[in-house]
Amino acid sequence: MQQASFRKMWLSSLLKRVLKAMRPPKPASQAANYETWRNNFMQSRLHLGLWVALIFFLTFTALELRNLWFKPAQFKEEWLITQIIVESCLLFCLALFRLPVGRRHPTLVFLILSWSVTIGPQLRSSFNGHFEPSLLVWPLMFFGQATLMPVRWGLHLISQLGVLFYCVVAVAFLGLKVKMPAVWLTPSAMILYMFWICFICNLSVYLYERLQRAEFKARRDLEAAYCQLQSEQERSEKLLLNILPETIAIRLKKEHQTIAESFAEVSVLFADIVGFTEISSQVSPRELVKLLNEIFSAFDHLAEEHGLEKIKTIGDAYMVVAGLPVQREDHAAAIADMALDMQQALAKINSQTSQNFRIRIGIATGPVVAGVIGIKKFIYDLWGDTVNMASRMESQGIAGRIQVTRATYECLKKEYIFEERGLVAVKGKGEMSTYLLVGKGR
The missing domain is CATH 3.30.70.1230 (Nucleotide cyclase, GGDEF domain)
Structure with a gap:
């Protein structure tokens, strides 16, 4: 019983640490304009994307380790090495993201992440003398980027062109032999397939960012209108409190x-x-x-x-x-x-x-x-x-003096100094005793 309770507490503590590590660094200031907001948004989503990519590759690493222990015939050492290299690059990106240079230049982290996942696994086949386009990893990466970070479509295009540049260098300059991932897939079909994937990703990012920009402007306009309304309400409240007591105004x-x-x-x-x-x-x-x-x-x-x-x-x-x-x-x-x-x-x-x-x-x-x-x-x-x-x-007092009624005098006679004025003819009341307040007693 105690062992199960301890194991549960240990798992809970581990989960809290993982979630804490996955939190993105806090932005230095509130978004005053769209560019600042977009940069903060990209930092947050990029941090999430790094963890998603790392967990993705760790699952395949776990699969290879399972094959190593239980199904040695299916184990491929070069795949495990490739995955460990990519995971190391992702850990480097996470570390870089915690540094000031990474927070100032999230585009650099974005490109390292993108090319680590797309080009990193290709290095294995390049060392073996052939080039093998990835029908699985490339589309998954491009669609994942467009989904998690739908900002700066030009940056997405640069990451895709980087993969294309690697392909051209590998085939045209290094003379690597092209090895298609499937016998039925021709190079022309592969190029057309990747073109439409990149086109759809960039178009979706472009349209979504236009929507984000319009939404941000509408939200800022609404906030400005609300602040103006609140300012007018405070001004009205202040004017009302200048006319009426606070409790009466409420x-x-x-x-x-x-x-x-x-x-x-x-x-x-x-x-x-x-x-x-x-x-x-x-x-x-x-x-x-x-x-x-x-x-x-x-x-x-x-x-x-x-x-x-x-x-x-x-x-x-x-x-x-x-x-x-x-x-x-x-x-x-x-x-x-x-x-x-x-x-x-x-x-x-x-x-x-x-x-x-x-x-x-x-x-x-x-x-x-x-x-x-x-x-x-x-x-x-x-x-x-x-x-x-x-x-x-x-109205019936003396210039420069303070005249009070007998009722007021009775309330204050022990603490204040008075002079008795005597009987004064008060309109509508007849003769009344009044007093002149001189000062405060000791």
Whole structure:
């Protein structure tokens, strides 16, 4: 039992080693054009062809060895020697294929393989003073080449002409006697037979390579179109994410219904540039848009840094919220840090542009309803009393200060510094206690 298990493991290990040895060397780079692809294809198929030819001759070597041991009358020593010589040439090709020169010049390996199989066995009969065309090996080799390596029909023609050249040299210059493989086969019939075999092989390679070239071009065009489509999709995704929160954008693509959600507690911030209308009358439209873009871009970076969701800009007003669409417990602290950083960012812009911009900021905390409205130029927007209160805190605030509602103050009073402003008449609410955020506590 143990011996059978060991034998099975040994055979499995041997098979893995053989398959690993038969793997072609990896190409140096991906095929960027047809010529590169064809060269990689030829290397892969040529490596396979070498192993097929080697196994082919090894089977006949095994047959001769069987004859030597069991049927000595049928054993032919010169055949065994010829086969060993051809196998040595094939092993040389496999070794050459592993070297840089073989990978750079697969055509050289191809020709050595072809002539080793077709001309190599003829050397035996040449030494005996006669020339014997191979009715079996030549057609098998030419058809095998055309099947395994259907590229570069001109290279196939060169390998065939090499065999023809050997025939001419053997008969015309060396004066070898022609010995036909069969009594009924005449030299003229043999020439015509080999001509049509070579013609069919070369024609099939030529037609197949035309098909390969067209297929490669179609595949590259398809890949280019897919890459362009993917690029456009990524661009569309990026534009969509600039309009909507990521989670809402994903839902909007999957759902074909109104998106609306209630949030129990968030913090909303409104900011407005004081006196921007007067400033706009003193600068050119291009300069005005440039300044506004610089300010709001700085605010956008801060919103991203603090993990907040920018809702919209209206003129010179900026709206941002903390605590949605993904809820967070520190929404009030995040929005307070955003407000304080907005003041510092604006001060930095003033020093760079020699302007004197000031902003009013209002913050409110409480429940809101959020969702997407419209079918064209849609936006993610907020509704509710908390939104109105944040707007009132800004519009009725003090230039350069941050005014918050009592609810926001209660959330932050332990960690931030406030000044009590007192009662403020809020439109639609009457008098309310409000507070001014000064900074972060120690």
